[in-house]
Amino acid sequence: AAGVIQSPRHLIKEKRETATLKCYPIPRHDTVYWYQQGPGQDPQFLISFYEKMQSDKGSIPDRFSAQQFSDYHSELNMSSLELGDSALYFCASRFTGGDTIYFGEGSWLTVV
Amino acid sequence: AQSVAQPEDQVNVAEGNPLTVKCTYSVSGNPYLFWYVQYPNRGLQFLLKYITGDNLVKGSYGFEAEFNKSQTSFHLKKPSALVSDSALYFCAVRVDGNNRLAFGKGNQVVVIP
Numbered sequence: 348a349a350g351v352i353q354s355p356r357h358l359i360k361e362k363r364e365t366a367t368l369k370c371y372p373i374p375r376h377d378t379v380y381w382y383q384q385g386p387g388q389d390p391q392f393l394i395s396f397y398e399k400m401q402s403d404k405g406s407i408p409d410r411f412s413a414q415q416f417s418d419y420h421s422e423l424n425m426s427s428l429e430l431g432d433s434a435l436y437f438c439a440s441r442f443t444g445g446d447t448i449y450f451g452e453g454s455w456l457t458v459v
Numbered sequence: 460a461q462s463v464a465q466p467e468d469q470v471n472v473a474e475g476n477p478l479t480v481k482c483t484y485s486v487s488g489n490p491y492l493f494w495y496v497q498y499p500n501r502g503l504q505f506l507l508k509y510i511t512g513d514n515l516v517k518g519s520y521g522f523e524a525e526f527n528k529s530q531t532s533f534h535l536k537k538p539s540a541l542v543s544d545s546a547l548y549f550c551a552v553r554v555d556g557n558n559r560l561a562f563g564k565g566n567q568v569v570v571i572p
Contacts, residue, residue, distance in 0.1 A: 351502075380559060389549060389562040390503070403559055437502060441558065446491060446510050448560055450503040 351451035372440030482550030491553035
């Protein structure tokens with residue numbers, strides 16, 4: 348079965364650079380979520396989109412922005428990167444009317 | 460606010476013995492509860508969920524969980540642990556109104572051969 352696809356899987360950036368992560372949800376899933384998991388931490392909710400509109404907002408820094416496109420894929424844009432942004436970033440998707448949120452393999456961001 | 464707590468940091472169990480990973484919840488209204496597993500350097504894999512119905516929920520890889528309303532618990536169980544079950548296990552609750560998940564701190568399970 349198709350899963351949530353994230354790219355790139357690994358990314359190394361320097362401080363103050365920008366990074367973009369991409370997410371392709373499971374086919375027919377219309378809701379996308381972004382989570383950040385720091386080393387040894389539980390995943391923290393950043394932001395979600397339903398039908399290309401932001402549906403919920405969590406602890407996403409102002410330096411970060413995200414959007415969902417007409418094909419339902421989503422991109423997380425991170426600017427002015429800081430060392431503390433080094434984390435595993437998960438995208439997840441859900442079909443409206445379903446209860447289960449499915450996660451991708453994550454994108455490892457290392458800021459040096 | 461909806462939240463879950465996983466009171467233990469690490470659970471050690473011998474291979475073949477029963478495995479239990481504890482989770483308690485705090486919600487207003489009916490809880491939507493989930494268990495996910497994370498293998499090293501991998502994503503979160505869905506194991507099982509409780510929405511409504513039978514208190515005993517069966518999931519993937521031989522795992523099951525028991526919803527206990529009086530104790531506000533949703534413990535994950537497996538009758539006979541395998542070495543390959545060694546991983547990080549997260550309990551999660553759906554936050555009312557917006558469908559996001561709030562996770563517990565996670566439990567590291569170590570199955571000893």
